[in-house]
Amino acid sequence: MTNPTAERIKDIVASSDVVLFMKGVPAAPQCGFSAAVVQILSGLKVPFKGVDVLSDPQVREGIKSFSNWPTIPQLYVKGEFLGGADIVREMFQAGELTAVLSDKGIMTAAT
């Protein structure tokens, strides 16, 4: 099942090591859940690409079937769907997020 939006989303996901589909832009998130993930990534000083779904209705709908995940934000690391706001926060609190990002060579392990 190829459809143009899915192909476009695939390209976006592949365009950067860390991609966050969110509502609003990193400097001005339009939703508390998106803001929470931006805050965690910024706190870890992880460079990421923010994709504003509010400015792109096709991606906003398409991303939900792409990952079988009904909500925004969605975080992708090296092409892999990591989770939404709750999972990212749980992983961060458990130290797992730092571990995954280090494993994938995106951030150096905390010393």
Add this chain to the structure above:
Amino acid sequence: MAMVGTEIERLIKQAFPDAQVIIVDLKGDGDHFGARVTSGAFLGKSRIQQHQMVYEALQGQMGGALHALALETAVPK
């Protein structure tokens, strides 16, 4: 349109009869909920899979009538 907490609980319990479900109306506005779901059905599943199972139980309401549900899933100890 908002979805009431009791309806969220009912749908989750329908899909996971053994589940312990705690629903919190986070902002008191009937629109932003938190749910903690504990069920044996989550055993051996990844976090993403566990959340997907709950979203499935909500029958497409998530992201629609139900705007915000902070979800926490766990396996009974």
